[in-house]
Amino acid sequence: MAGQSKQAVGKGGGKKIIATNRKARHNYSILEVFEAGVALQGTEVKSLREGHASLVDAFATVDDGEIWLRNLHIPEYQHGSWTNHEPRRTRKLLLHRRQIDTLIGKIREGNFALVPLSLYFTDGKVKVELALARGKHAHDKRQDLARRDAQREVIRELGRRAKGMG
Numbered sequence: 574m575a576g577q578s579k580q581a582v583g584k585g586g587g588k589k590i591i592a593t594n595r596k597a598r599h600n601y602s603i604l605e606v607f608e609a610g611v612a613l614q615g616t617e618v619k620s621l622r623e624g625h626a627s628l629v630d631a632f633a634t635v636d637d638g639e640i641w642l643r644n645l646h647i648p649e650y651q652h653g654s655w656t657n658h659e660p661r662r663t664r665k666l667l668l669h670r671r672q673i674d675t676l677i678g679k680i681r682e683g684n685f686a687l688v689p690l691s692l693y694f695t696d697g698k699v700k701v702e703l704a705l706a707r708g709k710h711a712h713d714k715r716q717d718l719a720r721r722d723a724q725r726e727v728i729r730e731l732g733r734r735a736k737g738m739g
Contacts, residue, residue: 589694591621594628597688599714601706606690607676610667611642611699614658616650621699623651626692633666633687633703635677640666642689642701666701679705 597603613621620626627646634641642664649657668676679685690702709717 588700591624591692591694591699592626592628593691594631594689596629597690597704597706599717600709601686601688601704602709602713603688603690603704603706604685605679605705607668607672607703607705609640609672609701609703611692611701612665612667613699616653616656617647617658618699619653620647620650620658621692621694628689628692631689633689635673635680635687638673638677640668640673640676640687640703642666645689645692666703676705683707 625648629646631645632643634643644661645664646661647658648660676687680687684707686706686708688704688706690704692699692701694700
């Protein structure tokens with residue numbers, strides 16, 4: 574590390590977020606989060622580098638001991654030709670066998686879903702943040718909103734008191 578500039582050190586480390594699933598934390602109770610690689614075809618990577626992707630209706634399923642990401646929308650590469658990919662094709666997630674077995678066991682054990690939270694680049698590789706989650710009921714969502722509003726009010730009040738307005 575000595576002798577290297579800060580720019581050179583920090584360059585390879587960060588993660589560049591491509592897309593996030595903002596509704597996932599609202600619709601699901603997140604229990605555990607995993608990072609998985611995504612098996613992609615040629616023009617999909619180019620489209621992702623331009624920042625085009627949507628996780629809106631995406632979910633993961635288990636088929637034959639493998640985990641697949643479905644409904645992830647990666648639009649066709651704008652400058653591509655007949656070699657372009659299919660935008661909503663099913664993509665394989667890359668995890669260690671032990672992680673896959675753990676996920677399969679937890680899914681069978683309880684009423685859980687695998688929900689993608691975000692899609693990002695790490696060291697030039699596309700990764701997906703995958704959550705083991707349970708769906709929320711309407712009353713749970715209302716409780717979360719009420720709790721968040723109450724917390725926001727407390728923070729506002731503390732800010733007012735600190736400024737001497739309260």
